[in-house]
Amino acid sequence: MNLKFNRRGFLRFAGGGALGLATSGASLRGLSELNAALAAEEINVPRGPETWALSVCSLCPGACGLRVRKIGNRAVKIIGNPLHPVNRGGLCPRGVAGLQVLYHPDxxxxxxxxIASRAAPRWKEISWDEAIQTVSERLRMLGNHQRAHAAVFVGGHSGHLRQRLFRRFLDALGSPNYLRAPDGLDSSQFAAFLQQGVPSGLAYDFEAARYLLSFGINLLEGWGAPVGIMRAFGHWRDAAAGRRTKFVQIEPRLSITAARADEWVACRTGTEAALALGIAYVLITEGLYDARFVSEHTFGFEDWRDAGGRSHLGFRSLVLGEYRVNQVAALTQVPAETILRLGREFGRNRPALAIGGSASSTLPGDPYTAMAVHSLNALVGSVDRPGGMLVRPVLPGDQELEPASGKRATPNTIVGDGRLLPWLDLTRLPDAIRDAKPYPVEVLFIHGTDPAFSLPNGEDFAQALERVPFVVSFSSFWDETSAHADLVLPDHTDLEKWQEAGPPPSFPTPVMSLSPPVVTPLHQTRDTADVLLDIAHALGGPVAERLPYRTFEEFLREHVKQVFAAQAGYTFTTSLEETWNRLLARSGWWAPSYANDEQLWEQMKEQGGWWEPTYYYEEWDRVLRTPSRRFEFFSQSLARWVVQHREETKAMGLDPDDDRLCLPHQPPLPEASQEFPLLLIPVEVLPLAGSSGGHLPYMQQIAGSHLFEHWQSWLEMNPRTAAALGLTDREQVWIESRRGRIQARLRFYEGVRPGVVHLPLGYGQRQGSIWARRGVNPLSLLESKWGPPMGSLQAMPTYVRVYRS
Ligand code: SF4
Structure with missing residues (x-):
């Protein structure tokens, strides 16, 4: 495609945004609103002694370490903790806005x-004693009727050890139903599960990669561990390193990530899998793949026969037969010469790394696309090698959480009906509640997520809540989900509680961040972990026995003992000491700065945590746990699942005898109609990443700075598309799909493909803070489908029409 707007133009445009913010009237729009929104505590710095404390940011899964400046008991400034291995002192704008969370008036x-009905709630303040008694009585009743399994805990984004405590609480009750909110990395992790047999811990060695192909990943806009990724990005550009990593972004829209990449390849929407397989074609036909790795560590590259003598299609035959460069060029609209060049560059610049398969940090993408991308890594031997795709070792004590490879959770889970997914998927919960199958949900706990707002089937989720007799939300703010609860038990914010975090997504080694509360809680809120411990004690019996801790701090201390017992890793140190520790590790030495778990605990509090800086490559038994103990181009666990679910596979419109079901391939593309001719694709912007942050005025002010848009949703459209529709820049338009219609401000953007429109995620709450209730939620328009083979609900690019309102 020939987009007239180039990346240089975009950078000038975006750079002008920052300058313009200070100089032009148009760009100042919203600043008065921002000033009016700031709480007095945030602006007025009191007198008193100055101190600094450590904490951990939990505004996204990035888990950056923080340093907080205090005047008296007032937190007045947040910066990054330079010792923290994830962010090394860096911080994104959301992290800075942590003060706004603390002092937020809502x-x-x-x-x-x-005290009234769900349909017309009336809320009454109650004491914590009454709240804990109410929940305990409910749970006791369930237990007395042998129905403890009917309790469900929906966990979202929260500390690693908090989640472990929540799971243990539920397990102690007798319920297997710990469900987690979907994550943008789910499709990649699922592909790693199918092709490597690892159910968690997919990671990437970004800094050591010499060539990076990103298939639509919003790498610099909220994906994975945002500050960690930005550090790697800085490393690629660091001339002192003696070389420069080439970063190629493949996606239809000129995003901020695409604009900052070395090369932007604008492919047709939804054809990333075909493009990856076209690049595989070049690697295979030109002999640019790692033949040794493929022969020694992979399965299903060549055609093969099963034990029954049936022959099966191999990856090589699939690619050579169906993804020739010219065919792929026609489908993807990427010139054949570009595909050839990308294949040659990827094959010749090792270590080369490919990432792809997700739509945003909360919406998983297509798992077959992720398989195609992972297959590229396997072809060039970038599996468990420097600069490649890694599998993070588990944290000490985590073995109790991880299901054995290929093994499903207990069969009586509320959503565990033979799915292949190695985790319990939240998108299936609304149907399970509505059908009361396999049994009714009687108590539902929700923490760290707002599924009624952020799930593709959020409306179904909200309706399903009406059927659950007792719903408890632990949200610090009103949101779409807590508005449907019976009890809302507000959690402390980050700076008011013990903070801990495990390794962020895609980070290659174990990390445990830890820090005590920074300030005395401002309100009558409580740490949810402490609340659950109180409930456990009120219940007594086996539940109290499994959770014998008076406070979450005691639980954390217990975990630090396990870390010490593992006899590995170091407390956070400077980069120089880290290099030294790595050198020692390579010589078989371990020289920690602590002699017992008590010293480890004290040092972790002082420095921010503990981590294992050394990754041990080529541990094949750990990273290749498939039935063949190899990387499987042809997934045998998927083949087994298809054999066991033939009828279900047919019901999805698929042929269970087609080998392509177990191989990476290009999924069918949605089709336009005369009635709905434009393809709507939601986009993620860093300030509102994770579909959260809309309640923070700072985030509202900077969300759409590439188009000078603030405080409201905007619809991005190519001016040529708009001209054909007779629409003008900045006017209000309706966007209508088969599911409904919403209104937004139209913005011309040359970086959008003709025939495609984009709406940002994270806007359009109907409950909660006045700042969150702005704009519109694109998920309300998107169609979704149960994606084979993952079995979870996928939000799909959806055809819409746009007209003047
Ligand atoms: S990247 Fe995430 S964890 Fe780090 S500062 Fe930003 S919001 Fe916080």
Whole structure:
């Protein structure tokens, strides 16, 4: 495609945004609103002694370490912790906005109880004693009727050890139903599960990669561990390193990530899998793949016969037969010469790394696309090697959480009906509740996520809540989900509680961040972990026995003992000491700065945590746990699942005898109609990444700075598309799909393909803070489908029409 707008133009445009913010009237739009929104505590710095404390940011899964400046008991400034291995002192704008979370005027101050109906709730403040008694009585009743399994915990984004405590709480009750909110990395992790047999811990060695192909990943806009990725990006550009990593971004829209890449390849929307397989074609036909790795460590590259003598299609035959460069060029609209060049560059610049398969940090993408991308890594031997695709070793004590490879969770889970997924998927919960199958949900706990807002089937989720007799939300703010609860038990914000975090997504080695509360809680809120411990003690019996800790701090201390017992890793140090520790590790030495778990605990509090800086490559038994103990181009666990679910496979419109079901391939593309001719694709912007942050004025102010848009949703459209529709820049338009219609401000953007429109995610809450209730939620328009083979609900690019309102 020939887009007239180039990346240089975009950078000038975006750079002008920052300058313009200070000089032009148009760009100042929203600043007065921002000033009016700031809480007095945030602006007025009191007198008193100055101190600094450590904490951990939990505004996204990035888990950056923080240093907080205090005047008296007032937190007044947040910067990055330079010792933290994930962010090394860096911080994104969301992290800075942590103060706004603390001082936010719309925070919930005390527990709330709905004393009327769900349809027309009336909220009454209650004491914590009453709240804990109410929940305990409910759970006791369930236990007395042998129905403890009917309790469900929906966990979202929260600390690693908090999640472990929540799971243990549920397990102690007798329920297997710990469900987690979907994550943008799910499709990649699922592909790693199918092709490598690892259910968690997919990671990437970004800094050591020499060539990076990103298939639509919003690498610099909220994906994975944002500050960690930005550090790697800085490393690629660091001339002192003696070489420069080439970063190629493949996606239809000129995003901020595409604009900052070395090369932007604008492919047709949804054809990333075909393009990856076209590049595989070049690697294979030109002999640029790692033949040794493929022969020694992969399965299904060549055609093969099963034990029954049936022959099966191999990856090589599939690619050579169906993904020739000219065929791929026609489908993807990427010139054949570009595909050839990308294949040659990827094959010749080792270590080369490919990433792809997700739509945003909360919406998983297509798993077959992720398989195609992973296959590229396998072809060039970038599996468990420097600069390649890695598998993070588990944290000490994590073995109790990880299901054995290929093994499903207990069969009586509320959503565990033979799915292949190695985790319990939240998108299936609304159907399970509505059908009361395999049994009714009687108590539902929700923490760290707002599924009624952020799930592709959020509306179904909200309706399903009406059927659950007792719903408890632990949200610090009103949101779409807590508005449907019976009890809302407000959690502390980050700076008011013990903070801990495990390694962020895609980070290659174990990390445990830890820090005590920075300030005394401002309101009558409580740490949810402490609340659950109180409930456990009120219940007594085996539940109390499994959770014998008086406070979450005691639980953390217990975990630090396990870390010490592992006899590995170091407390956070400077980069120089880290290099030295790595050198020692390579010589078989371990020289920690602590002699017992008590010293480890104290050092972790002082420095921010513990981590294992050394990754041990080529541990094939750990990273290749498939039935063949090899990287499987042809997934045998998927083949087994298809054999066991033939009828279900047919019901999805698929042929269970087609080998392509177990191989990476290009999924069918949605089709336009005369009625709905434009393809709507939601986009993620860093300030509102994870579909959260809309309640923070700072985030609202900077969300759409590439188009000078603030405080409201905008619809991006190519001016040529707009001209054909007779629409003008900045006017209000309706966007309508088969599911409904919403209104937004039209913005011309040359970086959008003709025939495609984009709406940002994270806008359009209907409950909660006045700042969150702005704009529109694109998920309300998107169609979704149960994606084979993952079995979870996927939000799909959806055809819409746009007209003047
Ligand atoms: S990247 Fe995530 S964890 Fe790090 S500062 Fe930003 S919001 Fe916080």
């Amino acid at each position: 925070r919930l101050h005390t527990p709330q109880k709905n």
